[in-house]
Amino acid sequence: MKTRTLYISDLDGTLLDSNSIVTSHSIENINHLLQKGMLFTIATARTPATVVPLLKQLQLDLPVVLMNGAVLYDIRNKHYIQTNGFTDDSALRYISVLENRDLIPFVYRIENNKLQVFHKPLVNDIQRDFKYKRENTPYKDFIPTDNYTAELTDNPPLFMLVIDRFDKLETAAAEITRAGNCSVFCYRDIAVPDYGNLEIYPKGVSKAATAQLIIDRINPWEVVAFGDNLNDLPLFNLADRRYAPANATEEIKRQATAIIPDNDHDGVARFLCEDFL
Incomplete structure (x- = not known):
């Protein structure tokens, strides 16, 4: 053995x-x-x-x-x-890049040993299905917001996740990689290859x-x-x-x-x- x-x-x-x-x-x-x-x-x-x-x-x-x-x-x-989350305001800069490209991030942070996920109004069925399958659990709260900055200034996030068309994500990932000091993962959804996930974490x-x-x-x-x-x-x-x-x-x-x-x-x-x- x-x-x-x-x-x-x-x-x-x-x-x-x-x-x-x-x-x-x-x-x-x-x-x-x-x-x-x-x-x-x-x-x-x-x-x-x-x-x-x-x-x-x-x-x-x-x-x-x-x-x-x-x-x-x-x-x-x-x-x-x-x-291992962000410790400064750099996450807000990455969120700004995403919003300028009409991308809606799910922004994750931990508060009192519970995960909170902030998001603006969702724009596609895959985003909505993602939220539907994961809400109403004792481990995570989805929190709609119209201002990420107001929610995150005093408690920076762990990471950001964007679910959208892969071509849009790939372009945003390249811009954030060039401009930022972070870890970026961008990959296709195996079940729906035209869509994908973009994940942004602190460097390392x-x-x-x-x-x-x-x-x-x-x-x-x-x-x-x-x-x-x-x-x-x-x-x-x-x-x-x-x-x-x-x-x-x-x-x-x-x-x-x-x-x-x-x-x-x-x-x-x-x-x-x-x-x-």
Whole structure:
């Protein structure tokens, strides 16, 4: 058994199937391996609002990396261990760039151990569906606003997320990258390729940077990463071995040690059963 190997998996498109769930087969097999001492955790762009219910049946002991590294989260005790947000007013400058391009960001911050998401009126169905699926939970409040500056001056945000047409996002990402001192991730939505996500974090924030905190704590012999999209590349660069499901983007596949079965065929769990035991 590889009890000193740390396995780190992305969720969407990787551990989650196309219905955005962890299948009963994956739950049963991963829990069996965890009981035998496997070191396993999650690194995802998602927030506690969806991660906690999605993973409630997994017996995870290690902290999880959420919001692409903006936070390290204790999933058992529902507590933010560390946050890596903006510490100055630079986020407001990036928001101004987005608004000048008619883009509406979801702006995330933490207040009293609860996530708040500020947004102006939403303009497309994908934005509205994103909010609908994530609101009314004990872990996150969506707060409409007509003035980001008034909301954020005294408490800078963790990060910004924009959901819109990919061509618009790509252009905005290039402008912010040129002008700013931040970490920018821009990638297509796998289910709706004409649309995508643009995420803006303080410089240096990534899944890998926050996963390093876990690595420093447990000192594994090796790190194995699973991912399917461009925001997983920093994690891949950190890992000793890298595995991409068959549904992953071509760039991720090129960086992978090997390709595993796709996310609709329990690729991560099937690999873990073969690799750990």
